[in-house]
Amino acid sequence: MARTQGSHSDITGPRILAAAEELFARHGYAAVSMRQIAGAVGVQAGALYNYTSDKQSLLFDLMQTHMEELLAAWAEESVPGDVKGRLEGFVRFHIRYNLERSDAVFIAYMELRNLTEENFARIEDRRRAYEDQLEGILKDGVAQGLFHVADTKIAALAVIAMLNGVLTWYRDGGRLSLVEVETLYWDMVRKAVGV
Amino acid sequence: MARTQGSHSDITGPRILAAAEELFARHGYAAVSMRQIAGAVGVQAGALYNYTSDKQSLLFDLMQTHMEELLAAWAEESVPGDVKGRLEGFVRFHIRYNLERSDAVFIAYMELRNLTEENFARIEDRRRAYEDQLEGILKDGVAQGLFHVADTKIAALAVIAMLNGVLTWYRDGGRLSLVEVETLYWDMVRKAVGV
DNA sequence: GTTTTATCTGAACAAATGTTCAGTTATTCT
DNA sequence: AGAATAACTGAACATTTGTTCAGATAAAAC
Numbered sequence: 001m002a003r004t005q006g007s008h009s010d011i012t013g014p015r016i017l018a019a020a021e022e023l024f025a026r027h028g029y030a031a032v033s034m035r036q037i038a039g040a041v042g043v044q045a046g047a048l049y050n051y052t053s054d055k056q057s058l059l060f061d062l063m064q065t066h067m068e069e070l071l072a073a074w075a076e077e078s079v080p081g082d083v084k085g086r087l088e089g090f091v092r093f094h095i096r097y098n099l100e101r102s103d104a105v106f107i108a109y110m111e112l113r114n115l116t117e118e119n120f121a122r123i124e125d126r127r128r129a130y131e132d133q134l135e136g137i138l139k140d141g142v143a144q145g146l147f148h149v150a151d152t153k154i155a156a157l158a159v160i161a162m163l164n165g166v167l168t169w170y171r172d173g174g175r176l177s178l179v180e181v182e183t184l185y186w187d188m189v190r191k192a193v194g195v
Numbered sequence: 196m197a198r199t200q201g202s203h204s205d206i207t208g209p210r211i212l213a214a215a216e217e218l219f220a221r222h223g224y225a226a227v228s229m230r231q232i233a234g235a236v237g238v239q240a241g242a243l244y245n246y247t248s249d250k251q252s253l254l255f256d257l258m259q260t261h262m263e264e265l266l267a268a269w270a271e272e273s274v275p276g277d278v279k280g281r282l283e284g285f286v287r288f289h290i291r292y293n294l295e296r297s298d299a300v301f302i303a304y305m306e307l308r309n310l311t312e313e314n315f316a317r318i319e320d321r322r323r324a325y326e327d328q329l330e331g332i333l334k335d336g337v338a339q340g341l342f343h344v345a346d347t348k349i350a351a352l353a354v355i356a357m358l359n360g361v362l363t364w365y366r367d368g369g370r371l372s373l374v375e376v377e378t379l380y381w382d383m384v385r386k387a388v389g390v
Numbered sequence: 391g392t393t394t395t396a397t398c399t400g401a402a403c404a405a406a407t408g409t410t411c412a413g414t415t416a417t418t419c420t
Numbered sequence: 421a422g423a424a425t426a427a428c429t430g431a432a433c434a435t436t437t438g439t440t441c442a443g444a445t446a447a448a449a450c
Binding site: 002003004007008009012043044046047050 | 426427429430
Binding site: 035055 | 406407411415417
């Protein structure tokens with residue numbers, strides 16, 4: 001056998017990335033083999049190498065794409081206006097976006113140590129850019145005398161860490177709806193920055 | 196060659212656990228081989244099996260020990276008194292203790308998916324017990340009308356997630372001292388619970 | 391000083407790993 | 421229709437994996 005019926009690169013390519021994303025998120029990068037990914041797609045392991053140069057760049061591509069899309073989505077959703085509203089927008093956006101793409105977020109936070117030094121630096125750069133978005137809001141709030149935070153850098157990291165925690169317990173159809181979760185966290189963030 | 200000079204089980208045993216802890220924390224459980232652990236101890240791979248039945252229980256032992264020690268340390272440090280003081284005590288304890296044992300904490304949070312279903316349940320039980328300690332403080336504060344939190348369960352998870360974030364960026368000799376970090380986070384937690 | 395026991399080596403095992411590639415077949419182009 | 425190309429198979433590769441175990445040597449017990 002060789003080329004299979006209905007095989008197209010623009011179909012198999014995304015399916016490989018999707019399978020890798022789910023498996024990496026569930027079992028971890030190092031614990032997932034190329035054969036498992038291939039099996040999930042319904043293809044032999046060798047076929048993966050028409051779409052990726054190696055396992056490492058499969059991981060990097062997933063992370064890179066996720067970070068770019070995250071930044072792009074925030075750039076589109078972010079609206080200028082009063083700082084309090086901007087902060088609320090960030091909190092709600094972060095929770096919602098990250099829950100929608102929990103697999104990608106999980107990977108982006110847990111598999112950093114499996115990246116090449118060079119790839120790590122690139123991802124880290126994008127993460128810092130995202131953190132800077134939040135810190136920018138906090139700085140503006142402080143400058144306007146509205147927020148009271150002693151260290152905007154630390155506060156930004158603390159808020160993001162707190163929001164990321166949602167990923168570890170939130171389940172669809174659980175006790176709280178998405179909007180309720182957003183509101184609970186916004187309430188805590190709002191008070192933490194002193195407004 | 197066989198038994199090496201100065202070989203004692205009460206020395207090699209702890210060294211194996213220490214080496215495994217450091218390697219698991221740095222590279223991840225699945226990415227570390229038994230031969231790497233043995234190499235770090237200065238012993239052949241087969242010798243590890245005098246101290247552990249398999250790789251899985253090496254991981255579980257590390258997690259189990261960590262969780263028990265964490266709970267014991269908190270039980271000793273925790274003092275009854277006003278809720279505000281108890282909450283401050285928890286925040287400072289959590290940051291300090293977790294930074295001192297960052298390798299074990301990292302493993303306990305990142306390698307849950309590599310545990311057997313049964314082992315996972317045991318660790319999860321201990322983690323919940325720890326979260327309950329914090330939630331208990333929050334509940335007391337709410338009952339006394341001192342804290343204003345809408346959902347004590349979520350608030351406990353949010354606070355712990357926020358505090359754990361310190362692990363990802365704190366470095367000894369960095370911009371902020373340990374006490375400064377504790378104080379910054381306590382300030383944010385204090386405000387977040389509305390006091 | 392001799393025996394017993396604890397501790398480790400070194401080789402071996404089958405299975406699994408990432409990756410390559412010649413060959414085969416479906417699709418697309420002419 | 422046939423020729424060219426894209427997509428995949430299946431086998432092979434050198435390593436590495438977790439784990440076992442007979443044998444060897446050091447430490448402890450007598």
